[in-house]
Amino acid sequence: MTKTAPPEGSPDYAALIQSIAQRQDRQAFADLFAHFAPRVKAWMLRGGVNPTAAEELAQETMLSVWRKAHLFDPERAGASTWIFTIARNLRIDTVRRERHPSDLMPDPSEEPDAPVQADRMIAMSQQETRIRSALSLLPPEQSEVIRKAFFEDKVHAEIEKELGIPLGTVKSRLRLAITRLRAALGDLA
Amino acid sequence: MIVHHPSEATLAAYAAGTLPEALALVAASHLGHCATCRDTLSTLEATGGALLEDLPPVPLSIDALDRLLGRMDQPAPPPLPILNPELPAPLNRVALGRWWPVGLGIRYRPLKSSGAAWGGLVLAQPGRSFPRHGHKGREMTCVLSGAFADQDGKFAAGDLSEPAADHDEPPVVIGAQPCLCIIASEGMHLRGLLGWAQRMIGR
Numbered sequence A: 001m002t003k004t005a006p007p008e009g010s011p012d013y014a015a016l017i018q019s020i021a022q023r024q025d026r027q028a029f030a031d032l033f034a035h036f037a038p039r040v041k042a043w044m045l046r047g048g049v050n051p052t053a054a055e056e057l058a059q060e061t062m063l064s065v066w067r068k069a070h071l072f073d074p075e076r077a078g079a080s081t082w083i084f085t086i087a088r089n090l091r092i093d094t095v096r097r098e099r100h101p102s103d104l105m106p107d108p109s110e111e112p113d114a115p116v117q118a119d120r121m122i123a124m125s126q127q128e129t130r131i132r133s134a135l136s137l138l139p140p141e142q143s144e145v146i147r148k149a150f151f152e153d154k155v156h157a158e159i160e161k162e163l164g165i166p167l168g169t170v171k172s173r174l175r176l177a178i179t180r181l182r183a184a185l186g187d188l189a
Numbered sequence B: 001m002i003v004h005h006p007s008e009a010t011l012a013a014y015a016a017g018t019l020p021e022a023l024a025l026v027a028a029s030h031l032g033h034c035a036t037c038r039d040t041l042s043t044l045e046a047t048g049g050a051l052l053e054d055l056p057p058v059p060l061s062i063d064a065l066d067r068l069l070g071r072m073d074q075p076a077p078p079p080l081p082i083l084n085p086e087l088p089a090p091l092n093r094v095a096l097g098r099w100w101p102v103g104l105g106i107r108y109r110p111l112k113s114s115g116a117a118w119g120g121l122v123l124a125q126p127g128r129s130f131p132r133h134g135h136k137g138r139e140m141t142c143v144l145s146g147a148f149a150d151q152d153g154k155f156a157a158g159d160l161s162e163p164a165a166d167h168d169e170p171p172v173v174i175g176a177q178p179c180l181c182i183i184a185s186e187g188m189h190l191r192g193l194l195g196w197a198q199r200m201i202g203r
């Protein structure tokens, strides 16, 4: 596998997930758990989940990481992104008793020729690094709507009320933020 | 060729997991057709990953890992069965009710899932107008086959309509084929025959 080295000093979490897939590596799982479980718990708490449920959802997320490690494709998503989507889907399932459509999709491994576009075949750990730096450079009002959208399990109409700005402004700030985030990845494509 | 896409706000809600299931299924039907929106979605999900990564960690109880290690040999739950092989993913795995006539040349088949939004399939014959939806909250339609037109233009397979609240002209099926759509709305009070059907069926 060709990939860019992860940032200095941080373990290669994608490699840890692959190590679980290849040889049920419990040490790799423990390392992933130590890093991600407390972050998933923090994300659940920000979304208004009570502490007991947040703890359980963090554990369920990591159990899914163990079970689904063979479905992880580092050319499609970085480790944090993949774990985020698992946590997101479990939160929907537990809190709203609904499902995210991605849980209704066939496993990529069952797809005869799952389309990975050539221009997406980039090291996704590099994508995550660029997104993080682009996020830190967003103007505060754009960063605020993005964070609220992801952390607070709020529909945009609630963001509108909370910030006291019109819904159109919430949407245009989101649009500007997304354009910048996409642009940050533009020269990777 | 896809012309009509969901708004960035809708894609952000889909990525963040805050879009109600029925609306998310309409968005997913578009995403299956649209590489541009899949690309935006992948950026947004990477944003979720980056935000997760940057959160100050909140420790779990001291024995959390040990308790989990004890459960890791339990088998994973089986994948969800395909219920409607005639429909594209993800609609093929969704529970649907029966078809209901809701007017001349129009049939409606509700999603069985309950949630913050309701939805279903609508099949309309050539030349027919779709019933108007309610206009409380968000509303979305994605064409699965055939085509319709309204004041925003022509909508063919994969196109997604997300009309503004003041959108009043009913869409009309164009071309010689019937038009099959997946629709969803947060508005609980529908007008006309679809509203009647909704009350009869109880979602």
Ligand SMILES: [Zn+2]
Residues within 6 Å of the ligand: B002, B004, B005, B006, B030, B034, B035, B036, B037, B038
């Ligand atoms: Zn699109």
